[in-house]
Amino acid sequence: MAMDPKELATRCQSCGMPLHTGIPMDAVFLGTAADGTPVKEYCRFCYANGAFVEPQLTMKDMVAKSVSHMTRVLHLPEEKAKEMSAELIPQLRRWEKQALP
Template identity: 35%
Template sequence: MENTPFCQSCGMPLTTEEAKGTENNGLKTSEYCRYCYEDSHFKNPEMNLEEMKKTVKMHMEKKKLPSYMVQKALNILPVLKRWKNKQFVI
């Protein structure tokens, strides 16, 4: 089984090239999705982890995904690259 890359901001699986964000040279990145990252910048640079949790929860519930899947996704967010070192900042 292949390891599926996930957006290191929101946790979305990056299973297609269309799902991937872009660097400023136009190349696709395997680290972030197109909803979070474009032209080497986060689309919402001021967003914090709690806001991302609310956003992810809303989108997953809108798709009527089971609550255990939503909770699993929320639990993964703090260890993703974008949030990993920011959770301890005061």
């Protein structure tokens, strides 16, 4: 099941966090370019001051982080979290050239 491309474009293209939900809080979570201006594509936890916060991170790492966040913070069952992360993360721009082993 592929995600709606429009919905996908509203998310951080590294971790999949919703970034453009239409509320004023959105701007708080945007990443920043080297000159400090906000970037639309990434959240501040993934991208800050013009560079990825964790440049060595692989897509597999990101899936694991996402599952951990969904189970601990959002209290989703682990099976569901794994399913959602494996679906969402590979569709994001940062990981387009990587494939899950």
